[in-house]
Each structure stands twice: as structure tokens, then as C-alpha cells.
Amino acid sequence: MIFKRLLDKQQSSPPMEAPPTNVEPIANTAQLFIQAIQAATHYPDDLIVKSLSPTLTLLYINHLVDNQTLNDHIIAPLQVNTTTTPEAVIDTLSVADIQHGSILAEAIDALVHGAALIHVAGYSKVIFASIITRETRALSTPENESQVIGTQVGFNESLATNISLIRRYIISPDLCHKKITIGRRTHTAVSLIYIHGIASEQMVNTVQQRLTDLRIDALIDSAVLAEMIDDNSLSVFPQMLLTERPDRFCDGLLDGKVGIVVDGSSMAVICPQSFSEFFQSQEDQNLRWPIATFVRLLRLAAFFLSVYLTPFYVAALTFHYEVIPQAFIVPLSESRALVPFPPIFEALLLEIIIELLREAGARLPTKIGQTIGIVGGIVIGTAAVQAGITSNILLIIIALSALASFTSPSYMMGNVVRLIRFPIILLAGYWGFYGIMLAFCFLLIHLLRQSSLGAPYLSPFYPPRFKDMRDSIIRMPIPLTAKRPTFTRPTDEYKFNPDEPIKPKKS
Amino acid sequence: MKIPPKEMFNAHLLFFVMHGAQIGVGVQGFQRIIYQDAHQDAWISVLLAGIATHIVTFFMIRTLEMYGSNDLYGIHQDIFGRWIGNVFNVIYVLYCFIAFFSVLRNYIEVIQAWIFPNIGEWFLASTLLLIIIYAFTAGLRVMVGVSFFSVILSLWLVLMLGFPLKFASVNNLLPILETDFRSILKGAHSMTFTIIGFEILMVIYPFVQDKKQVSKYAHLSLLATTTIYVAVMVVSLMYYSGGEIQRTVWATLTLFSFISFPFIERFEFIVVCFWMLIIIPNLCLYAWAAYRGTIRLINISSTKFIWLFALLIFLGTLVVQTRFQINGMDTKLSRAAFYIVFLYPILLWLIVIMRKKVMMKK
Numbered sequence: 001m002i003f004k005r006l007l008d009k010q011q012s013s014p015p016m017e018a019p020p021t022n023v024e025p026i027a028n029t030a031q032l033f034i035q036a037i038q039a040a041t042h043y044p045d046d047l048i049v050k051s052l053s054p055t056l057t058l059l060y061i062n063h064l065v066d067n068q069t070l071n072d073h074i075i076a077p078l079q080v081n082t083t084t085t086p087e088a089v090i091d092t093l094s095v096a097d098i099q100h101g102s103i104l105a106e107a108i109d110a111l112v113h114g115a116a117l118i119h120v121a122g123y124s125k126v127i128f129a130s131i132i133t134r135e136t137r138a139l140s141t142p143e144n145e146s147q148v149i150g151t152q153v154g155f156n157e158s159l160a161t162n163i164s165l166i167r168r169y170i171i172s173p174d175l176c177h178k179k180i181t182i183g184r185r186t187h188t189a190v191s192l193i194y195i196h197g198i199a200s201e202q203m204v205n206t207v208q209q210r211l212t213d214l215r216i217d218a219l220i221d222s223a224v225l226a227e228m229i230d231d232n233s234l235s236v237f238p239q240m241l242l243t244e245r246p247d248r249f250c251d252g253l254l255d256g257k258v259g260i261v262v263d264g265s266s267m268a269v270i271c272p273q274s275f276s277e278f279f280q281s282q283e284d285q286n287l288r289w290p291i292a293t294f295v296r297l298l299r300l301a302a303f304f305l306s307v308y309l310t311p312f313y314v315a316a317l318t319f320h321y322e323v324i325p326q327a328f329i330v331p332l333s334e335s336r337a338l339v340p341f342p343p344i345f346e347a348l349l350l351e352i353i354i355e356l357l358r359e360a361g362a363r364l365p366t367k368i369g370q371t372i373g374i375v376g377g378i379v380i381g382t383a384a385v386q387a388g389i390t391s392n393i394l395l396i397i398i399a400l401s402a403l404a405s406f407t408s409p410s411y412m413m414g415n416v417v418r419l420i421r422f423p424i425i426l427l428a429g430y431w432g433f434y435g436i437m438l439a440f441c442f443l444l445i446h447l448l449r450q451s452s453l454g455a456p457y458l459s460p461f462y463p464p465r466f467k468d469m470r471d472s473i474i475r476m477p478i479p480l481t482a483k484r485p486t487f488t489r490p491t492d493e494y495k496f497n498p499d500e501p502i503k504p505k506k507s
Numbered sequence: 508m509k510i511p512p513k514e515m516f517n518a519h520l521l522f523f524v525m526h527g528a529q530i531g532v533g534v535q536g537f538q539r540i541i542y543q544d545a546h547q548d549a550w551i552s553v554l555l556a557g558i559a560t561h562i563v564t565f566f567m568i569r570t571l572e573m574y575g576s577n578d579l580y581g582i583h584q585d586i587f588g589r590w591i592g593n594v595f596n597v598i599y600v601l602y603c604f605i606a607f608f609s610v611l612r613n614y615i616e617v618i619q620a621w622i623f624p625n626i627g628e629w630f631l632a633s634t635l636l637l638i639i640i641y642a643f644t645a646g647l648r649v650m651v652g653v654s655f656f657s658v659i660l661s662l663w664l665v666l667m668l669g670f671p672l673k674f675a676s677v678n679n680l681l682p683i684l685e686t687d688f689r690s691i692l693k694g695a696h697s698m699t700f701t702i703i704g705f706e707i708l709m710v711i712y713p714f715v716q717d718k719k720q721v722s723k724y725a726h727l728s729l730l731a732t733t734t735i736y737v738a739v740m741v742v743s744l745m746y747y748s749g750g751e752i753q754r755t756v757w758a759t760l761t762l763f764s765f766i767s768f769p770f771i772e773r774f775e776f777i778v779v780c781f782w783m784l785i786i787i788p789n790l791c792l793y794a795w796a797a798y799r800g801t802i803r804l805i806n807i808s809s810t811k812f813i814w815l816f817a818l819l820i821f822l823g824t825l826v827v828q829t830r831f832q833i834n835g836m837d838t839k840l841s842r843a844a845f846y847i848v849f850l851y852p853i854l855l856w857l858i859v860i861m862r863k864k865v866m867m868k869k
Contacts, residue, residue: 319622322773431626433780434618441638441783448652449645462652463517 024104028124030057037117040108050075052118053082056089060116066133069095074116074129086125089118097130136161142244144411147283154244159189159263162246166193166259169250174198180211188219189263198256200489203453207258207271222262226269231451236419238412239452240271241278248282256490258453272452274459274487276472279303281409284475292475300473302404306417309401310347311428311436313394317343319432331393338388344429346390350398351421353380358402358418459487478502510576510713516651518720525705525728527654527788530661532613533701534736535782536757538743543753545694547679548686550740552694556702557733559695563849564705564729566856568722571712573859579709580803586858596800602847603797604816606703608823609840610789611635612833614782615824617757621779632824635783636817639790643798643813647714650795654788661785664778665735668742670766675745699849700841701736704789705729706848710796 027033034049037059041047046062056078060070073094083089086100101107102125107117114132139161142154155162167175178192190211194204210229219225223242230239243249244267252270253259260269279299284292316323317336324332339346357376361369381399384390401421408414420443427435450457460468467483470476482498484490496502541549574582579599584592615631642653708725715721743758755761766774798812807815827833 320773320776323771323776325767325770325772328770432622433776434622434626434631434783437780437783438634438638441787442641444656444784445638445642445645445649445653448642448649448656458652462655463520464655 026102026104026107026119026124026126028122030119030121033057033119033126034059036104037108037111040104041111052078055084055121056082057119057121058116059111059119061111061114064112064114064133065116065131069131069133070116074118074131078118084120084122086120086123086127089120089127093127093129095129095131098127099130100125100127102126134158139165145243145245145248145281145409147281147286149286150283151245151247153246155246155249155261155266155268157264157266159191159261162261162268163191163193165246166250166253166261169246170195170253175253176204178208180208182211182214182216182225183219184215184217186218186220190219190225191261191263193253193259193261194257195253198254198484198490198492199258200256200491203256203272203455203489204258206453207260211260219262220264222260222265222267222269225260225262226271230271231453232449235446235450236416237275237447237450237457238278238410238416239273239450239457240269241273241410242267242269242412243410244268245282251282251285254495255484256488256492272455272488274452274455274485275447275450275457276459276461278410278413279408279473289475289477296473296475299407299409302407303417306401306404307421307424308436308440309397309404310351310421311424311439313397314343314347314425315428315432315436318429332391335391335393339391341389342429343394344425346394347398347425347429348422350384350390350394351425353384354398354402355418455487455489460485512716514647515714515716516648518715518717518724520651520655521708521711521715521721522724522728522731523655523658524651524711524788524792525708525725526731527657527785528704528707528792529702529728529732530735531704531786531789532610532617532782533703534739535613535617535759536755537698537701537736538740538747538752538758539755540697541694541740542744542749543694544686544690544697546686546690546749547681547744548684548691549694549744550680550737551684552691553698553736553740554733555691555695556698557729557736559849560702560705560729560733561726563852564708564725565722567706567708567852568712568725570852570856570859571709571721572718573863576713576718578711578713578799580800582855582859584803586855586862593804596803599847600797600800600804602843603793603800604819605836605840606844607790607793607797607816608820608827609700609836610786610793611820612824612827613837614786616830616833617760617779617782620757621760622776628824628828629821632821635790636821638787639794640813640817642787642791643794644810646809647711647795650788650791653791657784657788661781664781665738667763667766667774667778668738671742671746671762675742677745679745679748680741696845697841698736699845700837702732703844703848704792705732706852707792707796709852710799711792 024036027036030051034057038047044061046064048058048060048062050058052058052075058074058078077092077094078089081092083092090098090100099110101110107126107128110128110130111117113130114134115128115130118127118129120127136158137156139153139156141152145154153165155165163177172195174196176192176194176196180190180192181187182190192204192208192211207229211225214225214228216228226238226240226242227233232239241248241252243252246268249259249268249270257270257272260271262269280296284296287295317332321329341349357373357380360376361373363369364372381395385392385395402418405414405417405421408417420439424436424439427439429435431438447458448462456463459465460472465486468485468487470483471481471485475481479498479502482494482496484493484495486493538549541552545552570582571577574585577585580592580596583595583599586592587595611632614635615628618631619626619628642649705725705728708721712718712721739759739762743752743762746762747755747758752758760775760779763778764773764775771777794813794816797816798809801807801812827836
């Protein structure tokens with residue numbers, strides 16, 4: 001409550017300045033116009049001013065425009081037929097996106113967005129020919145969400161490329177695309193994408209409202225955006241999915257979700273997202289259903305194992321020896337005989353070593369990172385046991401829970417799993433099973449309190465929807481999963497008619 | 508009082524709410540108390556108590572249906588007028604408070620007796636209260652959710668009843684109906700403390716979305732509770748000998764103590780801690796019922812209410828310390844609950860019916 005109030009205060013305190021309403025007209029002489037542009041852009045060295053003929057002046061920012069187009073479709077035609085009116089210039093140029101305006105601010109805006117400005121002497125009017133080119137890398141396989149069966153293409157940093165990827169999967173006039181600019185200084189282009197007729201209009205409006213209400217300085221990555229527009233920014237649990245897979249993104253759209261793509265960011269945002277969906281991978285859809293079900297159950301088990309296994313060890317060894325079977329207590333006490341520390345310290349030490357290895361591996365270049373991981377893991381692990389500061393069994397448990405934490409298909413959720421382990425280990429070390437149970441109840445209530453775009457986070461388990469459970473922690477065969485998830489409140493509830501067979505009878 | 512549709516919940520969740528509110532600390536050790544009166548026919552007492560809950564709930568629903576979307580507090584104010592009605596409301600709020608306290612205090616005692624003899628009551632009380640506050644401040648939807656998960660996630664405990672059956676002897680149940688009927692009834696009366704909780708229906712009724720379904724799910728939940736209680740009782744009777752059952756304070760927990768798996772033994776350590784999940788709906792719902800009554804009396808925000816409520820409960824745990832005091836409290840609560848939960852709803856129904864007839868004549 002207090003945090004919320006603090007947050008509200010923070011958000012409301014700096015008075016937002018109104019957007020500058022500069023209506024200064026464009027000068028009708030080339031000299032004055034160039035001076036005005038240079039002053040407004042603070043005399044940049046990459047602003048090119050070129051006089052094409054006595055009446056025509058061309059301005060553009062080098063490296064922001066496509067040189068090929070500039071030469072072939074703007075400079076060449078204008079040098080051949082020297083026109084003297086703006087209308088004639090527009091007719092001469094063979095550029096698709098061409099506009100004209102008479103306000104200086106508009107001209108500057110177009111210039112920084114990659115337009116070539118053509119000023120005709122004697123007219124207080126300027127022509128913007130948008131010939132933007134942005135450096136972008138080639139499409140590559142998704143590095144963070146790799147899968148064996150399925151498409152091998154990921155989003156890259158270019159908004160245009162990403163949209164074209166999405167439009168390739170969903171070829172439909174119902175695919176809606178709304179552009180919103182965010183960031184007072186960066187003017188980042190953000191695209192809101194949804195399918196008309198599936199996505200709930202209320203959800204679309206909510207997302208749009210949250211996006212347009214953002215009063216921020218800069219937006220560099222979609223992860224920041226996701227954190228700012230989700231329901232509870234203070235929770236450790238992500239409430240929106242970040243994905244770099246276009247197939248996953250499109251699958252979300254087809255379930256009635258709303259997607260957000262940010263220019264310059266290779267991760268797209270999908271919302272609303274429920275807790276159990278963070279443990280689903282797109283690959284599950286491509287595998288046969290029993291295998292997909294098995295893998296999903298395995299991941300869920302891995303989640304619990306990863307969060308509770310180490311605390312359980314700590315609690316059992318600190319307080320509840322009785323629960324350990326007699327046959328097992330002998331090897332356990334043998335391996336712990338030399339360890340001078342209490343279990344909680346021992347566990348925290350090893351957990352932190354694992355986290356260090358992971359962090360070092362993530363920061364280092366790939367080749368060195370792998371080496372460090374293997375060498376560090378083996379050397380530290382073996383040495384720690386031989387030096388007698390940890391027990392073998394704890395080493396196995398810690399490695400197991402670390403391994404389990406990597407099974408989450410969403411990296412964001414994997415991070416959460418790794419983090420929440422620490423407070424639970426502490427609770428287990430001080431109050432045993434009681435502490436673990438406290439943490440469990442707290443987590444349960446916390447998850448119940450969360451929502452994603454107003455949709456319940458623990459859907460489809462609470463509120464219970466049995467039809468939705470067919471594609472949650474299990475995956476039933478495709479003919480049985482005709483219904484879209486209820487929590488996205490889709491306008492069109494069914495993917496196909498569940499009463500009719502989706503494939504004709506085999507002959 | 509109009510309830511916004513956002514705060515309402517589906518009728519089928521009422522099953523989990525009532526079931527979650529009923530099962531709590533009582534089931535941990537009700538065998539001994541019932542056995543004192545009804546001996547090997549104790550399971551019949553449990554069954555009778557279960558049937559009594561059905562009857563009482565039937566009248567409760569009849570009363571509530573007459574008022575549409577009003578809770579017990581509103582009905583009181585309507586029947587007895589503002590002042591006298593509020594006196595009844597105060598009594599009911601006090602009852603909820605004491606029931607909450609009793610559940611919490613009994614659970615703390617179990618934790619201390621089974622696992623941590625040296626841990627302070629203040630610590631256990633404050634941690635549990637913080638969890639309750641966290642759930643309470645999120646509103647009824649979350650509390651209903653907690654009840655739902657509490658029931659679903661505890662289902663495996665019922666399966667564990669199969670383990671003691673290996674050592675059970677049916678002969679312990681025989682001869683049936685040897686005890687006289689009076690003693691069996693007396694045993695049923697002793698079930699009060701264990702079986703109460705379903706009275707939450709009187710307060711939560713306006714929040715149920717589909718009122719027509721209420722009686723179906725309410726009775727289903729009572730049936731589920733009675734089945735579990737009878738099952739626990741039958742298993743305990745078959746597993747323990749007569750003398751043993753009278754000497755075992757928490758017979759249900761002791762049932763778990765010899766369950767063993769290849770990787771785990773002494774299962775009751777886990778069960779006792781896991782019981783926290785079972786009592787949290789109890790606590791949440793009693794606190795919430797008290798809150799619904801309090802806002803009829805004074806103007807107070809839910810956050811302020813729960814902190815004040817928790818503070819009073821916390822101070823209470825510091826006062827009630829010994830086993831003797833706890834036992835005395837349970838007995839008194841049980842006696843009061845018998846009138847408040849079992850007799851009063853039927854009386855209330857009669858009053859409402861009479862009043863309606865008088866009004867019709869006018």
C-alpha cells in the first residue's frame with residue numbers, strides 16, 4: 001500500500017510540459033531556411049545542404065537516408081528538369097512517401113526521421129521525401145528461446161522487419177496495427193498489434209491507454225516497456241511475456257492476446273499472460289500431445305523442485321532429522337561429517353557460487369563463458385567437497401535445482417525462480433518446515449493477487465475453467481482444444497467448431 | 508447494500524469456501540472428545556452432526572432467499588430494528604473474533620507441541636497474522652482463491668488415510684449401536700467445534716453470483732466435509748484401540764506419524780506445517796465475516812480494520828498461554844457456537860416467517 005502510494009507520488013510529481021506547439025512558418029528564401037534548420041538541429045556535421053539549381057535546395061542527414069534512392073530518384077530527376085514550383089517537384093520525384101508542409105517544426109521532424117527536404121525558393125513550403133534507411137542485421141535463429149522442432153527465425157531490431165515477419169504468419173486484413181510514439185527524447189516507434197474479431201476490444205483499449213499515458217523520457221527496450229505498463233510493477237513475477245519468436249507471438253495473437261513491438265528491440269511483448277503460460281514453450285504445440293504433456297509436467301515439477309529442494313534439505317538437516325529415513329541418514333551424515341558450517345550457510349554458499357558462475361558465464365564472450373562454466377563448476381565443486389566445506393549431497397541438490405531453474409522457457413520466469421529461492425532458504429534455515437510453508441502460503445497469496453491486464457494471473461486454475469485446462473500444464477490433442485483461453489476474453493471463443501471433425505475421415 | 512459484480516464469485520466456488528471454512532484445527536484431534544461419549548459408535552455421532560449441518564444450512568438458505576441479497580447483519584437490522592439488530596451484530600462479530608482466535612491459538616499450540624517447543628507464540632502469531640493481512644487486504648476474490656487452493660492442494664492428505672488401514676481392525680467398530688442414543692447425541696454435540704465454519708454462508712451469500720445454485724453447492728460441500736470426517740473417524744476407530752484413542756490428543760496427526768516413503772519418514776512433521784494452508788481460509792473467512800459486521804456498526808476501512816483486528820488477536824495470544832486456558836476457551840466457544848450456529852439460524856427462520864405472516868395480514 002505504502003509502496004503504491006509512493007509510486008503514485010513519484011509518477012505524478014514532475015509536471016509534464018506540454019508538447020511544444022511551434023508554428024513558425026518556413027522562410028521563403030533558401031538562405032534563411034538553411035539557417036533555421038541548422039540552428040534547430042544545432043549545426044550537425046552530417047547535415048548535408050546541396051544546391052541543385054538556383055531555386056532548389058536539398059537538405060538531408062547523411063547515413064540516415066538511402067544514398068541509392070537519393071541519387072537515382074531525387075537528385076537525378078531534379079537535375080534533368082529544373083522545375084520552379086513545389087507541385088512540379090512532387091510530380092517529378094519517383095519516391096513513394098512524399099509530403100509537403102509549411103511549418104518549420106514539421107520539416108525538422110521529417111528531417112530527423114530520415115526525409116530529404118527540398119526547398120523551392122520563393123515559396124514558404126518544403127517537400128519531404130522519406131527515403132529512410134536504417135542499419136539492421138540479418139534475421140537469425142532465436143538465441144534465447146531455441147527449440148528443436150519449429151521455425152528457426154527470430155525477431156531482430158528493426159520494427160519493419162518484425163512486422164513483416166508477423167504479417168507472414170498471419171495473412172489477414174483483420175490483423176490490426178496501431179503506431180504509437182513513446183519517449184519525449186527518443187520518439188521510439190511502438191506498434192500495437194492484435195487481431196480484430198479475436199482480441200477483446202476492452203483489452204486493446206487498456207493497452208493503448210497505458211501506452212499513450214506513458215510520460216517518459218526515453219524507451220530503449222521492450223522489457224522496460226513491459227515492466228512499466230504491467231499491472232503490478234513491484235512484483236517479482238513478470239506479467240507479460242517477452243518473446244523473440246514470431247511464431248510464439250502470432251500464436252498469442254491468435255489466442256486473443258495483444259502484442260507490442262518496439263523499434264530497436266528484438267523482443268516483442270505479449271499480454272495478458274497467465275502464470276502457467278510462462279512454463280509453456282512454442283515447441284509444445286509442434287510435438288505430439290503425450291510428449292508435450294510430459295514435458296510440461298516436467299517443467300512444472302522442475303519449478304517446484306528448483307524452488308523447494310534446497311530449502312527442504314536445509315530445513316530437514318537443521319530441525320527435522322526425523323523425516324530422513326534411516327538408510328539415508330548414514331550417507332548424509334558421512335558426507336557432512338567434515339563440514340564445519342550449519343546447513344543454511346553451506347547451502348547459501350553453494351547457491352551463490354552457482355549464481356556467480358551463471359552470471360560470469362552470461363557476461364563473458366561465448367567461447368570463454370563456456371570454458372569458465374565447465375572449469376569453474378568442476379574445479380570449485382570438487383575442491384569444495386574435498387576441502388570439506390560442503391557435502392556431496394548438497395552439491396547434487398544445488399546442481400539439480402540450478403538445472404531445473406533453466407528449464408523455464410521464459411528467461412524472465414527463470415530469473416524469478418532463481419531469486420525466490422534465497423528468501424525461502426533463509427526461512428527454512430531459521431524456522432524449518434514452518435518457514436517453508438510460510439513462504440509457500442505467501443507465494444500462493446501473492447500469485448492470487450496478481451493480474452495481467454486485469455485477467456487473473458493464475459488462470460485457468462483460479463478461477464477454475466476446466467476447458468482451458470486442456471491446454472495448460474497438460475496439452476490435449478488438437479481436436480479437443482477448440483476453445484481459446486477464457487482469460488483473454490476473446491470475441492470469437494472457438495478456433496474451430498468443436499462438434500465437427502477438423503479433418504475429413506480417412507478413406 | 509449493493510455488491511459490485513466484480514466482487515461476486517461463481518456459485519461453484521462456494522463449495523470450496525464452505526468446505527475450506529469447515530475443515531480446520533478441530534479435525535486434528537476430535538476423535539478423543541467424541542470417543543469419550545460415544546465410544547465405538549463415535550462415527551455415528553459424526554454422521555449425525557453432519558446431518559444436523561445439512562438441516563441448519565437448509566433453514567439458513569430459506570432465510571437468506573427471502574431477503575435476496577442481504578447478509579445476516581442486514582437481516583438483523585431489518586428484523587430487530589437498528590439498535591437491537593446491532594446488538595445481535597456485535598455478538599456475531601465477537602463470535603467470529605473468538606472463533607478466529609481459537610483457530611489461531613490451537614494451531615500455534617500444535618506447532619509448539621509437535622515441532623518447535625521453544626519458539627515463541629508471538630512469533631508464530633505474528634507471522635500467521637501477516638499472511639492473513641496480506642490475503643485480506645486483497646479482497647474477497649483472493650480469499651476465495653485461497654480457499655480454493657487450500658482444498659485442492661490438500662486433497663492428497665485424504666489419500667494418506669489409506670496407509671493406516673493396513674493396521675486397522677474392523678473388530679474395533681463392533682458391536683455397532685452398543686452405546687445408548689443419548690451418548691451418541693452427546694458425542695454429536697461435541698462435534699460442534701470441529702464442524703462449525705459453514706455459518707460463513709450467512710455472510711457470504713450476497714456475494715454469490717448465481718443464487719439458485721447456492722443450495723446445491725452448499726449441501727455438496729457439507730456432504731464432502733461430513734464424508735471426510737466420518738472417514739477419518741472410522742479409520743481412527745479401527746486403527747487405535749479404545750484406550751489409546753482416549754490418550755491421544757491429536758489423533759489425526761498421530762495417524763500420519765508412521766507413514767513412510769523411501770525418501771521421507773515421520774510424515775506428521777510435514778503435515779503439521781502443511782496444515783497452515785488448511786487453516787488460512789478459516790482465518791481469512793472469519794476475519795472477513797467480522798469485517799462485514801463491523802462496517803455495519805462503524806465506519807472503518809478494510810485496511811484499518813484488519814490491522815486493528817490482528818493487533819487484538821496478537822495481544823490475545825500473549826494472554827491465553829496454557830493448555831488449560833486453551834481447552835477452556837475451546838469448550839466455551841463450542842458451547843456458544845452450538846447456540847449461534849445450530850439453534851439460532853432455525854430460530855431466525857421462524858422469526859422471519861412469523862414476521863412475514865404478520866406483515867401479510869396487515
